[in-house]
Amino acid sequence: MNDPMVMQLMLVDAFARQPFMGNPAIVCWIPDKWPSNDWLQRFAAEMNQSETAFVGREGEHFRLRWFSPVTEVDLCGHATLAATHSILSWGFAERGLLTFQTKSGQVTAEPLEDGMIRLNFPVESAIATPMPAGLTEALGTRSRVVFVGKNRFDYLVHLATPTDVSTLRPDMLELAKIDCRGVIVTAAGEGHYDFVSRFFAPRVGIPEDPVTGSAHCCLAPYWSVRSGRTRMLGYQASQRGGEVRVEVVAQKRVLISGKALTITTGQVAVA
Numbered sequence: 499m500n501d502p503m504v505m506q507l508m509l510v511d512a513f514a515r516q517p518f519m520g521n522p523a524i525v526c527w528i529p530d531k532w533p534s535n536d537w538l539q540r541f542a543a544e545m546n547q548s549e550t551a552f553v554g555r556e557g558e559h560f561r562l563r564w565f566s567p568v569t570e571v572d573l574c575g576h577a578t579l580a581a582t583h584s585i586l587s588w589g590f591a592e593r594g595l596l597t598f599q600t601k602s603g604q605v606t607a608e609p610l611e612d613g614m615i616r617l618n619f620p621v622e623s624a625i626a627t628p629m630p631a632g633l634t635e636a637l638g639t640r641s642r643v644v645f646v647g648k649n650r651f652d653y654l655v656h657l658a659t660p661t662d663v664s665t666l667r668p669d670m671l672e673l674a675k676i677d678c679r680g681v682i683v684t685a686a687g688e689g690h691y692d693f694v695s696r697f698f699a700p701r702v703g704i705p706e707d708p709v710t711g712s713a714h715c716c717l718a719p720y721w722s723v724r725s726g727r728t729r730m731l732g733y734q735a736s737q738r739g740g741e742v743r744v745e746v747v748a749q750k751r752v753l754i755s756g757k758a759l760t761i762t763t764g765q766v767a768v769a
Contacts, residue, residue, distance in 0.1 A: 502767040503530055506588055509547075509763075510580035513709040513740035513756035520740040520756070521709040522547055523580035526766065527588065528554030528561075533768050535570070541766070543567045548704045551577035553585065553598070560585070562598040562605075568703035571679070573602040573651070575617060575711010575754055582607040582615050583758035614743070616755040621746070622715040623647075624654040636672035637683065649716050651679040652697075656720075660685045660694045664735045674700040682713045684720070691741075692730035693721045709740030711754050718744040718752045 506527040514520025524545045532538075532554065542550035542565035549571070553562045562581055564574035578598065585591050586609060596607045606618040624647025633653065634643070641662035647654040653676065657663055663685045673681060680699030687693045695717055697710040707713075714732060722728055732742045743755040 502769045503533075505529065505766050505768060506584075507764045507766050508580075508584040508587065509761040510583050511759045511761055512576035512579040512583070513711070513734075513742055514759050515741070515757055517759055517761060519738050520759075521576040521707065521738065522761065523577040524550040525577070525581050525584040526550065526552045527584070527590065528552055537768065538563070539565055539568075539570065548707050549574045549577040551581045553581045555590075556599055559597040559599055562600050564600075566699075566703045570601075571702065573600070573619070573622075573712040573715070575619065575714065576709055576756075578605060578607060578617055579615050579711060579756055579758050582609070582617075583760070587760060610755070613757055614755045615758060616753055617711065619712070619715050619752050619754055621719050621750055621752055622649040622651060622712070623719045624649045624652075624716050627653075629655075630676055632672060633676055633681070635669070636676065637666060637668050637681070639666060647720070648678065652682050652699075652713065652716065653678050653680075654682045654684065654716055654720060657683060657685045660688055660735070663694050663696055666696060668698055670698070670700040670705045673698055676701070680704070680707070680710075680713075682710075682716060684717060686721075687731075687733060690731060691733045692725060692727065693717060694733050694735050696735055706736055708736040708738040709734045709742065709756075711742065711756075714742050714744050714754050715752050718746050718754075719749060722746040
């Protein structure tokens with residue numbers, strides 16, 4: 499009988515400056531042959547985090563896949579940040595530019611001198627669209643809606659004030675009926691934040707995501723056009739909360755930066 503394959507495991511808080519903030523993600527290192535898609539999905543459901551990242555070597559680069567508890571997803575920022583942190587912590591790569599092959603093409607990550615990790619992701623701009631039936635009611639907002647748009651993943655809803663965003667109490671059952679991965683709700687920020695946001699994705703098993711890197715592929719170009727700035731600081735106003743530094747590069751790429759912290763490590767055997 500063959501010995502089981504043993505995978506390294508790490509729980510990481512991404513976009514967090516201290517433990518138990520930001521967005522937690524499980525990272526699994528695939529040392530050899532990849533398990534079946536069914537096993538990957540079942541394991542992600544067992545871990546029950548908003549995302550579980552599976553990563554392994556593929557030539558000179560890395561292969562990276564992301565799973566929510568119920569489905570594989572095309573793009574995830576916080577789990578990429580967590581995967582980069584894990585690879586460096588395990589010593590599977592030297593500090594420098596890491597390149598990942600993903601369902602959304604090639605993305606890169608680079609550790610910075612200040613302890614941040616900078617991701618290079620594609621822009622996912624939202625195109626103006628009518629408010630879909632039922633979305634206003636599902637969000638439970640009475641705020642003035644400034645803008646509604648949609649990209650290939652999500653709806654973007656711009657509300658009048660940061661308080662309108664922070665006080666939302668959506669009906670998740672109704673929100674799950676909206677035909678999209680998730681709904682980004684945003685407003686102009688206050689103080690040193692250029693904008694605030696929240697992200698709801700009950701349709702893919704994530705009622706509210708604490709800090710969503712991929713949503714900032716949409717938020718960054720949206721607020722860059724309105725503010726005239728290419729470098730901004732956003733705050734995702736979930737219960738855990740997290741800061742995301744963004745920079746729009748030639749309206750084609752978004753640099754997304756944040757910190758990551760190891761919470762616990764372990765192993766899992768795949769028979």
